Amino acid sequence: MHGAVRVDRILEDDRVLEPGRQVRMTIGGHEQTVEIEFFRKQHGRFVMKLCGVDSIEDAEKIIGAELQISEDELPPPGDGAFYTFHLRGCRVYAIENGKEDFLGEVTDILEGGTPILRVGSGKEETLIPFAESMVRKIDLDLRRIEVELPEGLRELNK
Secondary structure (H helix, E strand, O other): OOOEEEEOOOOOOHHHHOOOOEEEEEEOOEEEEEEEEEEEEEOOEEEEEEOOOOOHHHHHHOOOOEEEOOHHHOOOOOOOOOOHHHHOOOEEEEEEOOEEEEEEEEEEEEOOOOOEEEEOOHHHOEEEEOOOOOEEEEEOOOOEEEEOOOOOHHHHOO
């Protein structure tokens, strides 16, 4: 277990972290390809061993590294599911009484218990919880999201 590191994970699908998977590791502006030797859940945390990281000293050198998997290697999302990074750049429309109001484009997705869409920027920014009660329709082909906002949400964001 020497050289194993704790991992903060963004994707929930364990298939992306299977042994033998090649990933890009970036740290301090330096990028290299590394191979996953093993991955497991341990006491509510995620532990990964990378090939060539064989000691505690080696592991300490990669603290803060970012691991990336190319999009074409991701497993396809299930029916009705998608990756949240696909939402960036989508145009968001509030639908109210059959009328639509353009709110802006998704500029970021804030992860947490319920992801939050950051729409627009600056004074015109709206934070919208990515909840089924608000998000009515997503069409990734058209890059369009329709939402129904509760009363007062826009004012809360100003």
